[in-house]
Amino acid sequence: MGGLARTGNICQTMRGMKPESPDSQLIALLERVAQADESALRELYGLTASKLYGVAVRVVGNRQWAEDVLQEAFLNIWKVAGTYQATLSPPLAWMGLLVRSRGLDFLRRRASDRADHVQALDDVIADTVAGDAPNPMDTTQASEQAWALHQCLSQLEHKQREAVSLAYLRDLSHSELAVQLRLPLGTVKTWIRRGLEQLRGCMARFA
């Protein structure tokens, strides 16, 4: 993590604004969870549940489903915490991956349960389409890597940022994203392409 560049204007800003990284605290908790320490799991939940629930809501687009996803994700964290060390990821990013993958499982199950599945215009998507209710990014507890991404995503237009985020969080193809966002396919492709180009240029400065 110390390998991230400490030069450039953005990094100067980072140093000034970024709160103390809570990574080491989360890592220590994950190690205790790996030893089947339930009080550590509780502490970990207390520190990360709101953040991870936020992820779950964005992935499945429904608060009640997101609670099921959050529950399953934490039971999964309880089982696989021992594998965290091998990942080299920031702890919150790793937990976010588990939540996302539970959420995607949930959506797949739901889609296969209902052959006539039509994705309702969920709250998350409604915000995105409206576009003037900016969904603020939140850097609470963000790792340095996430902070860098935040800096770069901030330079995108709100809608582009949302399209990029949702493409990843919901594992959507261009055409699936177009259907969900109710936008022409060409528009979505352009947003994603430009968004990724800007990200590439910006993230290179942190490499």
Add this chain to the structure above:
Amino acid sequence: MNLHRHPALVDKLAASYALGTLRGGARRRFESLAREHASVRAAALIWQGRIASVAELQPEVAPSPAVWTRIENRLQAERQAQAMQAARSAPAPAAPAGRWWASLGLWRGAAAAGVFATVVALVGGVSLNSRLSGQVRELSARLSATPAIEYVAVLSDEKASASILVTFDPNTRKLMLKRVGDFREQPDKSLELWALPPGAPAKSLGVMSGDAVVQLTAADSDIRQSPALAITLEPKGGVPPGTPATGPVVFKGALIKTPE
């Protein structure tokens, strides 16, 4: 074209690969390229790490407090299920005879299974909470104290007016006999228990004392090979080892293997 020689293009593909918008044949080609070339693989991993941080930037939303309660209940249920499994696979400890017979209703295959079902029902219940954990622990202890009875026999006299209940626990090799009814041998006589293997001479399993409950130790094979048991009336202390029965058969009955 040697794609991996074009770092800017590789970087671009790696970014859409990590985002997930690189699909179909393009994705498969990128994946095989990444397997061949470490630099392509590195670009993919770097972008996967970067994109995964999207999850860290999502706005916080407080979940309902019920979520943690549900997680806690599930953990507790898992713990209990593990304890139950351990209790069931561990050899049953030898229980004091009096207490054991007092809980005859816990015979395996009938009531012991009932105890287990109760525990499972409690553990599986959605409303399981910490208040129940004491009960579950208690049931679990009862189950582990229940002998794993594999064979049961009711040995009756001709008129079925008196009988002897026999159970065998292969884990402890304990043969338990309980007198039911009022048969009492004379003071100078003893009751002797015999295994009756087909096509072979009866084999003595031991001599019963005058107590209401008698515990004998028997080899697993003697019990398994014996479809029936019998009790003869012998001189005090039984026949000398290795000699056949001398007295009349007073009780006999089939040995039944309990359902698993």
